[in-house]
Amino acid sequence: MKSDKIKPYLFENWHIKSWKDFDLLQQPNYLNSSLLLETLSTLRCANKIVTENEINQLKYFFSEAEKGNIFILQAGDCAETFESCSFEDVKLRVEHILSLAKKLEEAIEKKVIVVGRIAGQYAKPRSEPFETLNHFSLPAFRGDIINGIEFNEIQRQPDPLRLLKAYENSKKTYDWIKEITNHIFFISHEALLLDYESNLTHKTTYSDQWINFSAHTLWLGERTRDLKSAHVEYLRGISNPIGIKLGPNANYHEIISLLKLLNPQNISGKINLITRFGNKNNNLNLENMIHFLNHSGLCFSWSCDPMHGNSYKTNNGFKTRNFDDIISELIETHKIHNKLGSFLSGIHLELTYKNVTECIGGYKNKLNEYNLSENFQSFCDPRLNKQQSLDLIELFSLKRNL
Numbered sequence: 001m002k003s004d005k006i007k008p009y010l011f012e013n014w015h016i017k018s019w020k021d022f023d024l025l026q027q028p029n030y031l032n033s034s035l036l037l038e039t040l041s042t043l044r045c046a047n048k049i050v051t052e053n054e055i056n057q058l059k060y061f062f063s064e065a066e067k068g069n070i071f072i073l074q075a076g077d078c079a080e081t082f083e084s085c086s087f088e089d090v091k092l093r094v095e096h097i098l099s100l101a102k103k104l105e106e107a108i109e110k111k112v113i114v115v116g117r118i119a120g121q122y123a124k125p126r127s128e129p130f131e132t133l134n135h136f137s138l139p140a141f142r143g144d145i146i147n148g149i150e151f152n153e154i155q156r157q158p159d160p161l162r163l164l165k166a167y168e169n170s171k172k173t174y175d176w177i178k179e180i181t182n183h184i185f186f187i188s189h190e191a192l193l194l195d196y197e198s199n200l201t202h203k204t205t206y207s208d209q210w211i212n213f214s215a216h217t218l219w220l221g222e223r224t225r226d227l228k229s230a231h232v233e234y235l236r237g238i239s240n241p242i243g244i245k246l247g248p249n250a251n252y253h254e255i256i257s258l259l260k261l262l263n264p265q266n267i268s269g270k271i272n273l274i275t276r277f278g279n280k281n282n283n284l285n286l287e288n289m290i291h292f293l294n295h296s297g298l299c300f301s302w303s304c305d306p307m308h309g310n311s312y313k314t315n316n317g318f319k320t321r322n323f324d325d326i327i328s329e330l331i332e333t334h335k336i337h338n339k340l341g342s343f344l345s346g347i348h349l350e351l352t353y354k355n356v357t358e359c360i361g362g363y364k365n366k367l368n369e370y371n372l373s374e375n376f377q378s379f380c381d382p383r384l385n386k387q388q389s390l391d392l393i394e395l396f397s398l399k400r401n402l
Helices: 033-046 052-066 087-108 161-181 194-199 229-235 252-262 283-294 323-339 386-399
Strands: 068-077 111-117 130-133 136-139 186-191 202-205 210-212 219-221 240-246 271-275 303-305 312-314 319-321 348-349
Touching: 033 161, 033 194, 052 068, 052 219, 068 303, 087 111, 087 161, 087 386, 111 130, 130 210, 136 229, 136 312, 161 194, 194 202, 194 229, 194 323, 210 271, 219 229, 229 252, 240 252, 252 283, 271 283, 271 348, 283 323, 303 323, 319 323, 323 386, 348 386
Parallel strands: 068 111, 068 348, 111 186, 186 219, 219 240, 240 271, 271 303, 303 348
Antiparallel strands: 130 136, 202 210, 312 319
């Protein structure tokens, strides 16, 4: 990408494909370009998964969260799989998250709005483009929307037809959610695969705005939030609420520029900042960031993702997270907000209703690293299991104000 195409902190002339002229990060290399074009053409004509009215309703809830009037619970799988797309599995996922929301609502005496990592969370960013096994390298697994988990050349090759499968599964999943809940259960995923996202984005006749109809809200990842990234360029043109993941290396001035790019009209309910510093880096970094940004005059709400900054590998090779680190970062984040007169308005969690053994520790049924091999099911990041996620809500409810 030529640097002369960009003016500092100012992106002009947005259109639905303008992101292609910016820094492309975390995008697959499709060998069959004609099949990709055919697939994208089909996606452009596909039925909308969510509605503009639903998106506007969630934007209102985020604006209320900014004021501390409500709380957002955003939770679900690290990465959905095509295999898990069944009515019974969706039902169990939804019921578990709703049960957590109910417990949280009773404890904090505040309305809790549920936003699921569901019905579209099929793509995953990766630290390395390749995976090596027995001295043989293949493209890394990037989620079922791109390639397969099996370590062979055919499965690891990005397949455009998976885009259609992901759309079909997302549509079915959200239809099932509405059937299960009898009311709106908001859906979200990371805005990662830009060919998919942009071809499900349309200008509305009602509001004359560009909307991504694949989800109510999307988030911008820690790896893709660079000001010159294609992801930022795409997201600045849509009117959906947008989450921004912020790690310990986030620069205050860069975040101000990002907020102005993604929300130039400074609309309340548009931006949700999701801190993910990790328990070891949380205290001073977060306090400085909250103080600086809260005095910027810009509109946004604060959430905490206590999962992603606390990942590590055990001696026997399992990627895991320690429950104590997760709950400690969450409670400390809440206390820092309170100290500064700020509002922690949400939690962002990776969890499952299943009795998996992916995270160490817990409040009632503690796991150690030797337990991990018993039922480690995640293809990507470790999730809190059913009991651990219940423990987290209980401990947060008990200790947040101590």
